[in-house]
Amino acid sequence: MLKYHVDKMLLERPLKNIPIQEIVINKKVRLFMKREDLIHPQISGNKYWKLFHNVNNYLDKNPKRPYIISFGGAFSNHISAVSAIGSIAGIPTLGIIRGEELKDRWRDNPTLLFSRRNGMNLKFVTREEYRHKDKLTEFLQYEFPEALIIPEGGTNKEAVAGIKMMLNNETKDFDYLCTAVGTGGTIAGISMFCEGNQKVIGFKVVDDTSLDNKIFELTSRKNFNLIDSSFGGYGKIKDENVTFINDFKEEFKIPLEPIYTGKMMQKIFELIDANYFPENSKILCFHTGGLQGIEGANLLLEKQNRNLII
Ligand SMILES: Cc1ncc(COP(=O)(O)O)c(C=O)c1O
Structure with missing residues (x-):
């Protein structure tokens, strides 16, 4: 489905x-x-193609509780596209966003507001934490073993x-x-x-x-x-x-x-x-x-x- x-x-x-x-x-x-x-009006350009196999291959594995997590900056096209996929496909999403200072100001940012309206949960991390995305990924995969964790910008072999x-x-x-x-x-x-x-x-x-x-x-x-x-x-x-x-x-x-x-x-x-x-x-x-x-x-x-x- x-x-x-x-x-x-x-x-x-x-x-x-x-x-x-x-x-x-x-x-x-x-x-x-x-x-x-x-x-696509919301998943435009290369984002569409970079996410296509990532999401479909993941769903082919039939996770019981699908969940997509990814990373990006405050204006990230990728985060915006992931949130739209989540909304279209009915999959919960989590965006790990660079910049803790945005925590109280995300409503002023059109990309983050759009993503939030698509149902994406936003977690703001410091620039230092963001630099260590590999560690964060490990931690998140442990916390959410069934989740699809897509790297920043969506770049991987599937993309x-x-x-x-x-x-x-x-x-x-x-x-x-x-x-x-x-x-x-x-x-x-x-x-x-x-x-x-x-x-x-x-x-x-x-x-x-x-x-x-x-x-x-x-x-x-x-x-x-x-x-x-x-x-x-x-x-x-x-x-x-x-x-x-x-x-x-x-x-x-x-x-x-x-x-x-x-x-x-x-x-x-x-x-x-x-x-x-x-x-x-x-x-x-x-x-x-x-x-x-x-x-x-x-x-x-x-x-x-x-x-x-x-
Ligand atoms: C509009 C746009 N063009 C080009 C790129 C660059 O693509 P890549 O990160 O695969 O180099 C991006 C980033 O994903 C983007 O958002």
């Missing part, structure tokens, strides 16, 4: 319907975006296997496949399942020097390149990022968010201008969703009296 619920999310939105949209830029290369953000479904016959036609990189699961799946002649570029929004190795461990393939796209650090939003996102939406009618896809596209535009890609290259970027984060970002921008994301 529960499995039926999770499968149904896929059946309602068949893969074939995910459009690849050309971004007409009048340059010597052609740029496209695969709109994975459209796959990588799920990302395969973002690739199909149409994506084979591109020279470059581009994605934003946080924990590395999405690029790992793209690298693992793309064609041998395709180049994969990861736009790294976090300053994590171990990412190259982490991704390689997940794929055993070294057909990817990481390019720093952090624009001053993870979660930092510069005015130039806001301007880029607003201009992009106005011109191409595609919304981007400021933490992942906005920074990736801004960097890609810079690279195109610097002739990084050979002439006539066909470049495909994956829109990995995360648009739920715009509301929270705008609250912060508003407090700082800055331009908002439209």
Whole structure:
């Protein structure tokens, strides 16, 4: 019954319907975006695919009292998606949230409010405790032996296997496949399942020097390149990022968010201008969703009296 619920999310939105949209830029290369953000209103983009096998494989084991636990920051797209799965499939969920200070302020945070409204229980831990997620995971697995504990960002082998479904016959036609990189699961799946002649570029929004190795461990393939796209650090939003996102939406009618896809596209535009890609290259970027984060970002921008994301 529960499995039926999770499968149904896929059946309602068949893969074939995910459009690849050309971004007409009048340059010597052609740029496209695969709109994975459209796959589901609440479990959007890569989150959908990273959670798909994780949740279905777990439910296949028929836990008597299913329970899903995961980790994330205050604005986490992953936490938001896990809470939505919980609500859709009728599974209780627990989010371990970085930042004890949010304990009394979570109602002011749209991501946490949404997750809570989906029935997710929230446990706030200090940054120090959060850094030791492995220990917390061990403890939680002991406490809740039947629970599915999904790592931060959803990245694990099942997630990588799920990302395969973002690739199909149409994506084979591109020279470059581009994605934003946080924990590395999405690029790992793209690298693992793309064609041998395709180049994969990861736009790294976090300053994590171990990412190259982490991704390689997940794929055993070294057909990817990481390019720093952090624009001053993870979660930092510069005015130039806001301007880029607003201009992009106005011109191409595609919304981007400021933490992942906005920074990736801004960097890609810079690279195109610097002739990084050979002439006539066909470049495909994956829109990995995360648009739920715009509301929270705008609250912060508003407090700082800055331009908002439209
Ligand atoms: C919108 C969005 N794009 C890209 C990523 C990066 O994915 P990954 O953590 O698999 O590298 C994330 C994080 O999960 C995300 O929320």
